[in-house]
Amino acid sequence: MDINSSELPKFIAIEGPIGVGKTSLAMLLSKTLGYEPWLESTGSNPFIERFYENNNQAALQTQLFFLFERARQLDLMRQAHLFKPLRVTDFLIEKDEIFATLNLDADELQLYHNIYQHLNIEPPRPDLVIYLQASTDVLLERINTRGNKGEKNMDKNYVSRLVDKYTEFFHYYEKTPLLIVNSTAIDPISNDKEYQELLSFIVASKQGRHYYNPIPKIL
Numbered sequence: 001m002d003i004n005s006s007e008l009p010k011f012i013a014i015e016g017p018i019g020v021g022k023t024s025l026a027m028l029l030s031k032t033l034g035y036e037p038w039l040e041s042t043g044s045n046p047f048i049e050r051f052y053e054n055n056n057q058a059a060l061q062t063q064l065f066f067l068f069e070r071a072r073q074l075d076l077m078r079q080a081h082l083f084k085p086l087r088v089t090d091f092l093i094e095k096d097e098i099f100a101t102l103n104l105d106a107d108e109l110q111l112y113h114n115i116y117q118h119l120n121i122e123p124p125r126p127d128l129v130i131y132l133q134a135s136t137d138v139l140l141e142r143i144n145t146r147g148n149k150g151e152k153n154m155d156k157n158y159v160s161r162l163v164d165k166y167t168e169f170f171h172y173y174e175k176t177p178l179l180i181v182n183s184t185a186i187d188p189i190s191n192d193k194e195y196q197e198l199l200s201f202i203v204a205s206k207q208g209r210h211y212y213n214p215i216p217k218i219l
Contacts, residue, residue, distance in 0.1 A: 008033065008112050008203060009127030009177070012088040015116060015170075016183075017162045018151070019143035023088040024189045025132065030088045032199065038077055038089040041069060051103075052153050058059035059103040065113060066168045067119070074123045093123045113206045128177050128205060131170045134184045136160045180214040 012029060014022045026191075030037035047062040070093050077087070100112050127131055134142070143151050143203050170180065179202060188195035194214070201212045 011128040014130045019139040022131040026090040036087045040091040060108045179210045
């Protein structure tokens, strides 16, 4: 498809629960649009495997590691903005609160909030946020397919609660233009036709809230 670069959002952020395809879509969009990808380095968290084995174990350490890493990346991103403002990321810093409220007890959450406030995080604001949705069963299938060692013991109830947290968060989200994509029935990463259809919708999404809900194919 022909894309008029002057009509594109300059900074796109992609969000959604574990396994929904944020990073893959960010990489694909960066290649198509010629944008710089800024990807979350989740694999470097030394506590994550222990956390997934037991959600009550190492929750605070896991959360704080991610918070410091995301804050570091956002600081670098803000500094680089003057030199290369065209970018796509696979996270919002606001996601940190979603996971914190899900994983931490009351005392840990208070400590987390104190640390967050002292970091004085000032993230650059995206021109468009893409929120990828999928059902719990589809997410678990995708998680198992990609075979990450740290995710092998992912609990279905945990994923379901995470989906609910994301749904609640984006129900009230109004900071930026938002495109909500139901990815349950599509695979834009492996299917170029579905990717091109989604790309057309992304390009057409301007101000406000938009929904992309393709009809499942009947075999």
